Amino acid sequence: MVVHRRRCFISLLSTGLILAGCRDTKITSYRVPKESSDATVAAAPAAAPAIRWQTPAGWQEQAGDAARQGSFLITGADGAKADMSVITFPGDVGGDLANVNRWRSQVQLPPVGDADLPKLVSAVDAAAGSFLVVDLLSEAPVAGGHPARILGAILKQPAQTWFFKLMGDAALVEAQKPAFLNFLQTVQFSAAGGMANTNDLPPDARGLPGGGALPPGHPEIGAALPAGGDMAGTAVVVASGPGLVWTAPADWKPTAGSAMRKGSYAVTGPEGTGDVSVTAFPGDVGGDLANVNRWRGQLGLPPVGTVAEAAQPLEVNGLRLLVFEGANGGQRMIAAIVSRPAETWFFKLTGPDALVARTKPAFLDFLRTVKAP
Amino acid sequence: MRAFVKILTDYFTSLRLTVILLALSLILVFFATLDQVNLGVWAVQQKFFRSLFVMARIPGTEVAVPVFPGGYFIGGLLLINLIAAHLYRFRLEWRKAGIWLAHLGLILLLLGELFSGLFQREGMMRLDPGVARNYAESTLKTELAIVDTTDPKFDDVVAIPEGALEQRATVQTPRLPFTVRPTLFYPNSALVMRGQAPNAAPSPADQGFGPQFVALPQPVTYKEDEQNFPTAFVELAGPEGRIGTWLVSTLLTEPQTFTYQGHTWSLMLRATRYYQPFSITLLKFSHDVYPGTDIPKNFSSRVRLQAEDGRVDREVLIYMNNPLRYGGFTFYQAGYQNNDRTSILQVVRNPSWVLPYISCILIVLGLLIQFGIHLFGFVRKRAAAAPAPA
Numbered sequence: 152m153v154v155h156r157r158r159c160f161i162s163l164l165s166t167g168l169i170l171a172g173c174r175d176t177k178i179t180s181y182r183v184p185k186e187s188s189d190a191t192v193a194a195a196p197a198a199a200p201a202i203r204w205q206t207p208a209g210w211q212e213q214a215g216d217a218a219r220q221g222s223f224l225i226t227g228a229d230g231a232k233a234d235m236s237v238i239t240f241p242g243d244v245g246g247d248l249a250n251v252n253r254w255r256s257q258v259q260l261p262p263v264g265d266a267d268l269p270k271l272v273s274a275v276d277a278a279a280g281s282f283l284v285v286d287l288l289s290e291a292p293v294a295g296g297h298p299a300r301i302l303g304a305i306l307k308q309p310a311q312t313w314f315f316k317l318m319g320d321a322a323l324v325e326a327q328k329p330a331f332l333n334f335l336q337t338v339q340f341s342a343a344g345g346m347a348n349t350n351d352l353p354p355d356a357r358g359l360p361g362g363g364a365l366p367p368g369h370p371e372i373g374a375a376l377p378a379g380g381d382m383a384g385t386a387v388v389v390a391s392g393p394g395l396v397w398t399a400p401a402d403w404k405p406t407a408g409s410a411m412r413k414g415s416y417a418v419t420g421p422e423g424t425g426d427v428s429v430t431a432f433p434g435d436v437g438g439d440l441a442n443v444n445r446w447r448g449q450l451g452l453p454p455v456g457t458v459a460e461a462a463q464p465l466e467v468n469g470l471r472l473l474v475f476e477g478a479n480g481g482q483r484m485i486a487a488i489v490s491r492p493a494e495t496w497f498f499k500l501t502g503p504d505a506l507v508a509r510t511k512p513a514f515l516d517f518l519r520t521v522k523a524p
Numbered sequence: 525m526r527a528f529v530k531i532l533t534d535y536f537t538s539l540r541l542t543v544i545l546l547a548l549s550l551i552l553v554f555f556a557t558l559d560q561v562n563l564g565v566w567a568v569q570q571k572f573f574r575s576l577f578v579m580a581r582i583p584g585t586e587v588a589v590p591v592f593p594g595g596y597f598i599g600g601l602l603l604i605n606l607i608a609a610h611l612y613r614f615r616l617e618w619r620k621a622g623i624w625l626a627h628l629g630l631i632l633l634l635l636g637e638l639f640s641g642l643f644q645r646e647g648m649m650r651l652d653p654g655v656a657r658n659y660a661e662s663t664l665k666t667e668l669a670i671v672d673t674t675d676p677k678f679d680d681v682v683a684i685p686e687g688a689l690e691q692r693a694t695v696q697t698p699r700l701p702f703t704v705r706p707t708l709f710y711p712n713s714a715l716v717m718r719g720q721a722p723n724a725a726p727s728p729a730d731q732g733f734g735p736q737f738v739a740l741p742q743p744v745t746y747k748e749d750e751q752n753f754p755t756a757f758v759e760l761a762g763p764e765g766r767i768g769t770w771l772v773s774t775l776l777t778e779p780q781t782f783t784y785q786g787h788t789w790s791l792m793l794r795a796t797r798y799y800q801p802f803s804i805t806l807l808k809f810s811h812d813v814y815p816g817t818d819i820p821k822n823f824s825s826r827v828r829l830q831a832e833d834g835r836v837d838r839e840v841l842i843y844m845n846n847p848l849r850y851g852g853f854t855f856y857q858a859g860y861q862n863n864d865r866t867s868i869l870q871v872v873r874n875p876s877w878v879l880p881y882i883s884c885i886l887i888v889l890g891l892l893i894q895f896g897i898h899l900f901g902f903v904r905k906r907a908a909a910a911p912a913p914a
Contacts, residue, residue: 176685176687178682178695178697180681180699181683182678183679183681185676201860201861206863221862262719432714432721436723437723441722441723
């Protein structure tokens with residue numbers, strides 16, 4: 152009997168140890184039928200707002216995938232085809248120049264520099280915001296011996312960037328340009344977000360009268376909404392990254408950040424909405440001059456030869472900041488570079504000229520709260 | 525040897541150990557609740573409860589050291605303590621039947637949590653109208669899919685989980701004509717176009733999209749509204765030598781293809797896929813609002829469920845609080861995309877979901893029996909001791 156008990160005990164111990172040692176490193180292999188639609192998996196942020204639009208006549212809706220929020224096929228009278236995609240990614244995805252150059256490479260055009268970008272893009276204002284539109288035509292035949300054309304639109308939101316791309320036979324894409332621009336006008340975002348949340352529903356529709364229990368194994372229903380209103384006028388520390396902390400003004404609304412952002416806020420006013428981002432990257436990210444000129448490029452301004460021409464130093468809580476300001480074409484940007492021993496932090500406010508100019512004192516006060524903990 | 529076993533059994537059967545473990549679990553729950561503010565529910569579960577030890581980094585270094593026993597450690601010892609006490613100290617007799625039942629319930633409760641932690645799977649299923657899907661995608665885990673796409677009808681997939689990439693061990697399997705050596709793995713990262721970071725070090729990748737990008741490591745996020753974007757560099761080598769190094773990242777939405785030994789291969793870091801022996805096709809997604817408002821009233825998906833063996837082929841309506849339960853999986857209506865055309869279902873598989881219910885019934889039964897035995901004994905004794913009427 153003692154031997155039996157001992158065996159039981161030892162088996163129990165070893166089973167526990169084996170189970171505790173389980174790790175998900177097992178390699179699997181299998182054969183699956185090819186999927187009928189492209190099923191590339193992707194990085195669309197789970198919390199991206201839900202997008203809606205009105206589909207133009209003649210555009211055939213296709214099954215989307217994890218990458219595509221929307222997908223359309225347009226077929227011309229002569230059998231020519233064009234593909235329209237709606238995609239979103241967190242952050243600014245490398246900036247406008249990088250994205251335009253990515254599209255240029257798709258129609259076999261050489262990349263352009265910061266200085267040429269303003270000549271290529273035009274702003275289209277719509278209900279959803281200001282779209283940056285480019286029209287790119289290949290110089291040589293690309294697909295099927297025909298020239299290809301890309302009509303692309305970029306819409307920047309505080310936490311993510313949306314890309315609308317119509318690509319295909321050059322003549323067909325050109326003919327569809329009015330429909331494409333009309334389509335942009337119909338784009339709308341629902342504030343509720345793309346993920347259904349039962350907290351959006353009234354209690355009777357949620358089927359939870361009196362706070363009834365969820366069915367067994369039911370995933371947790373979204374977090375309770377914070378009580379609003381009572382925090383107005385109180386400045387609170389709302390974000391901190393490893394390395395630096397700051398205090399944002401109470402009227403700046405924290406927005407969903409992204410993997411790239413340490414802090415993200417929306418500044419609203421009668422002039423429009425501005426975006427405040429806090430990012431950090433390892434190393435010096437090209438140095439002060441390269442970053443200042445990158446920002447000038449984003450505003451459509453020519454590069455400068457020295458940092459002093461466009462930025463002023465500012466000493467804050469023992470940190471050396473370099474504050475840049477620039478404005479062009481109705482847009483203004485105030486940004487600060489904080490060089491740390493092994494990393495560089497960027498604090499950036501962008502938005503309509505009048506809004507950013509009015510918010511400048513608050514932004515500078517915000518910069519004065521930045522400190523190393 | 526006998527003396528050692530005795531020390532071991534004395535230790536594991538002691539009531540003092542039970543009290544210490546219960547006290548430790550109280551402290552663990554307290555600090556885990558506080559840390560939920562920083563980490564969110566999922567990360568707290570992993571850090572405090574589904575781990576042997578709670579680990580913390582030494583400030584200023586990347587060295588992690590155990591600072592407190594984790595849930596698996598405390599729960600595991602409690603389980604051993606309880607079973608050992610029954611094996612060595614408790615006697616199997618009718619008078620103790622209630623205690624045995626209640627303790628059996630406790631053991632099942634502890635085992636249920638262990639099995640849930642080990643075997644529960646959660647994923648998302650994106651359904652577009654008319655497209656049949658037979659897999660869910662994890663929202664937390666990723667895998668490197670190396671796919672032989674040569675066959676016009678089938679894809680031969682080798683999936684390497686991110687855990688294996690993180691360990692950077694060379695992967696060699698008879699299913700691949702080359703070895704896969706992860707040289708670098710970032711659990712969260714950002715990709716920047718190389719032109720945007722002119723001073724960045726040269727890319728370790730020399731194939732595919734890799735040379736165009738600079739991968740920047742980012743701190744791992746645990747927030748529920750944020751997502752990690754892992755990136756890895758993998759070097760492939762055949763018998764005749766190195767084939768090349770690729771950058772793979774969940775930030776890249778297109779697979780990278782190459783040809784080797786007459787076969788076409790594609791490489792992609794993607795959300796881990798969980799295949800099921802049945803498929804689901806979305807027939808219609810409905811997003812109802814209250815008339816004249818944008819306030820959601822109901823989300824529902826009418827789907828067609830088809831088993832691979834042809835035994836099941838039926839239509840099901842999934843809506844809020846009315847999930848589909850089939851084949852050990854539960855499908856909840858979780859979201860929508862693509863102008864209300866795409867429906868997103870949350871898929872949960874937990875083979876041990878029934879254990880907590882059984883254990884609760886056993887504990888209640890055990891306590892009722894044990895108190896009942898005592899009550900009847902007391903009443904009987906009292907009746908016997910009562911003086912006879914004069």
